Amino acid sequence: MxxxxxxxxxxxxxxxxxxxxxxxxxxxxxxxxxxxxxxxxxxxxxxxxxxxxxxxxxxxxxxxxxxxxxxxxxxxxxxxxxxxxxxxxxxxxxxxxxxxxxxxxxxxxxxxxxxxxxxxxxxxxxxxxxxxxxxxxIPLRTQQKIASILSAYDNLIQNYKKQIEALQTAASELYKEWFVRFRFPGYKNSRFENGIPEGWKIERIGNIGEVIGGGTPSTENEEYWDGDIPWLSPVDLSDNTNVYVSRGGKNITKLGLQKSSAKMMPKDTVLLSSRAPVGYVALAKNPICTNQGFKSVVCNTSVIQPIYLYFYFRMNKNYLQSIASGATFPELSGSMMKKLKVLLPQMELQKEFSKKANIFISKAELLSEQITNLTQQRDLLLPRLMRGALEVH
CATH class of the missing domain: 3.90.220.20 (DNA methylase specificity domains)
Structure with a gap:
């Protein structure tokens, strides 16, 4: 070969x-x-x-x-x-x-x-x-063998992605059942006022957390890049296979963070893409930086659970896109984000939902790790097969 x-x-x-x-x-x-x-x-x-x-x-x-x-x-x-x-x-x-x-x-x-x-x-x-x-x-038979080897990885990756999608759907359905259809535990004994359960309220985002934007270090300065700080852009969430995200497509350096408008988002920040396109959402699994395409929320956890807000944004993606302004690049501004209204259930119910949703999320995370490992193995194998460095039997 x-x-x-x-x-x-x-x-x-x-x-x-x-x-x-x-x-x-x-x-x-x-x-x-x-x-x-x-x-x-x-x-x-x-x-x-x-x-x-x-x-x-x-x-x-x-x-x-x-x-x-x-x-x-x-x-x-x-x-x-x-x-x-x-x-x-x-x-x-x-x-x-x-x-x-x-x-x-x-x-x-x-x-x-x-x-x-x-x-x-x-x-x-x-x-x-x-x-x-x-x-x-190379001979057609050899081509087919190579394609078969690599397809085995891709088929397994796709299978895991479908399982993750099913788990995310299950968690979303639980959210809708409790907070959209109002069939939460004990709902039969609840009273309603102005269309929502008694004890619930509607609050603006600006009153339940801090809205933070991001920025991009100069791409012309090599000292700002290839560091240890994860840096995220909206495209990094376009195929987000899990609720949590731990890294983006690139990393920046401490100097890049200091010399730019990039902001460090703490763990459990609700990351929401606010520009081109609007509506990608994830939770920060660890401290992470984002570019200017985000308006993210650091939750006041005494008032709102991050997982609850994550699913709230996920369920209202179409609405978020509809209120974005701008012809070329529709965008949610910081002021618009702060004025957004969120239905706020009682904290005990939010915590119970978070606990149940985390069961689905944890399973999805394990599958996501498998996808990462399989993808890395495939991408290491592919170039070696393409240059004939491995025997194919």
């Missing part, structure tokens, strides 16, 4: 320029609902106001053509539509489509795509350069 030969991507695949008018929430793919770091895709939040878009079919490979360093790629398992900023790659007959997907999932490919991209603020991949990328020219 050390003597593998290579051929250009153009010799084994084509860019597809087919069009379709079948544009639905379930099948539309844009750079916004493609998840970075090979995370696949999620359901689109909006659809384009056009009659037709680019089309894709099962076994096609979709690549985000904006900011290639985000490593957004998806192996299509259905037919659908996609934006013009998504490249559709279709394998020719002599190459296994899933193997080609893993070739293009290799970090070496994204490095190539980034190096050959054009533009500074919003770099775009260059199709001609992409098609010059080197693909291992």
């Amino acid at each position: 050390k003597n593998w030969k290579y051929k250009r991507l153009s010799e084994c695949s084509n860019f597809i320029s087919e069009r379709t008018s079948n544009i639905t929430i379930d099948n539309y793919i844009s750079t916004e609902n493609m998840i970075e770091n090979r995370g696949g895709v999620k359901i689109a939040s909006t659809l384009p106001d056009v009659k037709s878009t680019s089309a894709y079919k099962p076994n096609d490979i979709l690549l985000s053509n904006i900011r290639p360093y985000f490593c957004k790629i998806w192996f299509a398992d259905k037919k659908g539509s996609c934006s013009n900023d998504v490249l559709v790659v279709r394998a020719k007959k002599e190459i296994d489509p899933k193997f080609l997907y893993y070739v293009l999932s290799d970090q070496n490919f994204f490095n190539w795509d980034s190096i050959t991209s054009k533009g500074t603020k919003m770099p775009r991949g260059t199709p001609n350069a992409i098609m010059k990328y080197s693909v291992p020219d």
Whole structure:
């Protein structure tokens, strides 16, 4: 295998320029609902106001053509539509489509795509350069074996993600049952005043916690980056597989924290993305910094439980998005956040909910750790398989 030969991507695949008018929430793919770091895709939040878009079919490979360093790629398992900023790659007959997907999932490919991209603020991949990328020219049977090995990891990761989603749904349903439908323990003996249970009240966010924004250290100063302080941007929560988050895509240094408007959020801060897009939410598992795309809440725990507020934001995501202002980048300002009203149940009930919700959350965290381990193993294995460093039997 050390003597593998290579051929250009153009010799084994084509860019597809087919069009379709079948544009639905379930099948539309844009750079916004493609998840970075090979995370696949999620359901689109909006659809384009056009009659037709680019089309894709099962076994096609979709690549985000904006900011290639985000490593957004998806192996299509259905037919659908996609934006013009998504490249559709279709394998020719002599190459296994899933193997080609893993070739293009290799970090070496994204490095190539980034190096050959054009533009500074919003770099775009260059199709001609992409098609010059080197693909291992190996027997179809070997391609299929490599694809099978790597697919085993991805299938297990997807299985764990579905289990986590089920656990999160169970916790969300418990929240809705108690605090939306008002079927909480003892509800039959409760009295209601002005539409809410007696003893509950409605408070503004500014009265139950501290609203904190963030900032980004200068990316031009190397002394501010690659430190020990986790730094989070909204995109880091786009595929958040758990309630808690412990790290972001990057780390900053103590100097970066001191010399910028970045703020350190303490453990259990409710992290809410307030800009592009609005509504991603998580709890800080440890002290963490966020960029300016957040308006987060450090809860007064004598009044409100962080897990309760987390689910409150999660259940009201559409409302939060609807009140954001701004044409280009809709945003929730600090003043808007402080004025937001929250239904505040009695503390005993909040604590009981938190205890029950934590049962689901703890199980999800264990699965999330497994996903991290499997992802790391796959990403270490992938480049070695692509350069023939491992024997495949």
